[in-house]
Amino acid sequence: MTLLALDWAFMMEKLILIIIIVFASLGIALYTTFGERKVAAILQDRPGPNRAGPFGLLQPLADGLKLIMKEEIIPTASSKWLFILGPGLAMTASLMTCAVIPWGTALHLFGRTIELQIADVNIGILYVFAVVSMGVYGIMIGGWASNNKFSLMSALRAASQAISYEIAMGLALIALLMTTGTLSLKTIVADQVSGHYWNVVYQPLGFLIFFICAMAECNRTPFDLPEAENELNFGYHQEYSSMKLGFYLFAEYVNMIMSSAIMASMYFGGYDLPFFDESTVAPNIAAMIGVGTLLLKIVLFIFLFMWIRWTIPRFRYDQLMNLGWKKMIPLALFNMLLTGALILSKL
Amino acid sequence: MQALTNKSIAVNRTPMTIWERLYLINIIKGMMITFSHMFKKQPTIRYPEQKREFSPVFRGLHVLNRDEQGRENCTACGLCAVACPAEAITMEAAERQEGEEHLYKEEKYAAKYEINMLRCIFCGLCEEACPKDAIYLSETFAPANYTRKGFIYDKNDLLIPNTLTNATALAQAKGVEA
Numbered sequence: 001m002t003l004l005a006l007d008w009a010f011m012m013e014k015l016i017l018i019i020i021i022v023f024a025s026l027g028i029a030l031y032t033t034f035g036e037r038k039v040a041a042i043l044q045d046r047p048g049p050n051r052a053g054p055f056g057l058l059q060p061l062a063d064g065l066k067l068i069m070k071e072e073i074i075p076t077a078s079s080k081w082l083f084i085l086g087p088g089l090a091m092t093a094s095l096m097t098c099a100v101i102p103w104g105t106a107l108h109l110f111g112r113t114i115e116l117q118i119a120d121v122n123i124g125i126l127y128v129f130a131v132v133s134m135g136v137y138g139i140m141i142g143g144w145a146s147n148n149k150f151s152l153m154s155a156l157r158a159a160s161q162a163i164s165y166e167i168a169m170g171l172a173l174i175a176l177l178m179t180t181g182t183l184s185l186k187t188i189v190a191d192q193v194s195g196h197y198w199n200v201v202y203q204p205l206g207f208l209i210f211f212i213c214a215m216a217e218c219n220r221t222p223f224d225l226p227e228a229e230n231e232l233n234f235g236y237h238q239e240y241s242s243m244k245l246g247f248y249l250f251a252e253y254v255n256m257i258m259s260s261a262i263m264a265s266m267y268f269g270g271y272d273l274p275f276f277d278e279s280t281v282a283p284n285i286a287a288m289i290g291v292g293t294l295l296l297k298i299v300l301f302i303f304l305f306m307w308i309r310w311t312i313p314r315f316r317y318d319q320l321m322n323l324g325w326k327k328m329i330p331l332a333l334f335n336m337l338l339t340g341a342l343i344l345s346k347l
Numbered sequence: 348m349q350a351l352t353n354k355s356i357a358v359n360r361t362p363m364t365i366w367e368r369l370y371l372i373n374i375i376k377g378m379m380i381t382f383s384h385m386f387k388k389q390p391t392i393r394y395p396e397q398k399r400e401f402s403p404v405f406r407g408l409h410v411l412n413r414d415e416q417g418r419e420n421c422t423a424c425g426l427c428a429v430a431c432p433a434e435a436i437t438m439e440a441a442e443r444q445e446g447e448e449h450l451y452k453e454e455k456y457a458a459k460y461e462i463n464m465l466r467c468i469f470c471g472l473c474e475e476a477c478p479k480d481a482i483y484l485s486e487t488f489a490p491a492n493y494t495r496k497g498f499i500y501d502k503n504d505l506l507i508p509n510t511l512t513n514a515t516a517l518a519q520a521k522g523v524e525a
Contacts, residue, residue, distance in 0.1 A: 043381045045389050311381045312374060 013114055021098050029253040030060045032302055039306040067246035075239050082145035087247035090138025094251045096131045097258040100124040102186045104271045104290035108283055117186055124185035128262060132217060136162040143236035154235035158226035164324035169213035171332035172206045175339040189270030200267040205335045207267045209328055214259040221309040260301035268297055406471045406484040409462055410507045414452055417509040420481035423457035430476035435466035464498040
């Protein structure tokens with residue numbers, strides 16, 4: 001019976017990695033909510049949350065506890081299964097992205113080489129795109145199942161926004177893939193570590209387009225039309241309460257972390273610490289430094305997201321569509337053609 | 348049409364240049380402005396630890412005054428109740444008995460003296476009406492309470508502690524740590 005001869009150590013190693021990464025993402029997301037409030041406060045000359053614990057550090061726990069303790073309301077006119085499925089799907093889709101992100105080089109423990117990546121899929125970026133597109137289903141299903149016209153309107157907006165910006169995002173990525181020549185995130189990062197420059201040097205316009213589209217995909221201000229308070233009185237999660245609402249709000253922050261990680265990996269060298277030769281230290285320490293570097297890059301990107309949120313007001317819906325279809329897509333196409341022409345002229 | 352003030356600004360309707368239409372420059376300018384606010388001084392007063400100083404003319408909670416021998420000044424003449432525009436003050440007068448000279452300054456005193464703090468508007472007219480220097484507005488304000496009844500302050504709540512018999516309480520009431 002060699003059919004079931006699984007490599008159990010390999011399975012365990014991946015399982016532990018999955019658990020660590022998922023809980024770390026959730027933990028970081030928890031503190032990103034705190035960070036958001038603090039950044040907002042500091043940018044507006046306020047102290048921000050500072051009562052729960054030292055420097056208000058226990059505030060996210062208090063918020064989470066409050067959300068859990070609240071009454072769970074499922075509207076009678078809603079379709080119950082879809083209503084419950086919505087937030088779960090939003091959360092799952094945003095967490096699934098972390099499977100292909102390379103968090104660092106390999107660790108050497110107990111005579112084994114442990115890759116700090118859950119799955120090195122050779123179509124990693126395609127997988128990310130598939131999962132990110134799934135995220136909009138959480139919003140769509142939630143908005144539809146609420147049986148509320150505002151929720152439905154906002155779900156429709158979210159869907160059309162995601163579709164519009166995914167095209168420009170994909171086109172911006174094609175230009176990147178033309179320069180790297182691979183879809184595997186691990187290879188893309190490894191090329192940047194061993195090569196001279198990060199991909200952002202070769203693809204500045206592509207990065208700009210990708211960044212704007214990532215912001216739109218995460219439903220962050222200035223693209224937070226699906227939850228526009230003043231016209232949709234809260235958008236797709238209007239009927240939600242308790243932890244289901246928490247899941248929706250949380251999924252947004254997990255999305256933010258994941259898109260920051262992907263941008264850092266694809267355009268900013270991933271776990272590569274610049275001006276530092278990793279071969280001079282022990283491989284395990286080098287791997288940990290890599291993880292730390294990637295986390296630092298993620299934090300910087302999240303700060304950038306927040307900084308933009310507390311600076312720019314929300315777009316009007318027609319402006320959003322204009323920007324997506326009339327500006328981003330032609331610009332991404334131009335970027336793609338330019339990249340292709342440059343690659344051809346070099347050959 | 349003649350402008351009424353010189354505050355009006357003509358709307359600039361010149362079409363935007365290509366740089367302005369790109370928006371990115373202006374967005375970065377805006378982000379620099381928000382970034383500069385990170386280093387600005389916060390005007391926040393962290394309330395329970397820090398308190399904003401009241402102005403010297405602040406009119407807070409009432410106190411009923413005593414003279415230097417610790418006797419109540421109030422003679423229950425009712426002028427404060429008449430002056431009160433919110434009709435927050437009620438009182439009952441009584442005659443001073445033999446042997447009560449150390450408690451009340453004059454022959455007549457207020458047996459009952461109540462101020463409804465929910466009605467009071469803290470205008471200070473009672474203070475101005477009083478001929479005996481008996482009522483003053485202090486620098487504290489009425490604390491929160493669970494019932495409406497709790498806001499009707501009687502003599503026990505209002506009388507200033509006796510200088511001679513209860514000096515520590517007086518110091519505490521004045522805010523000087525005893």
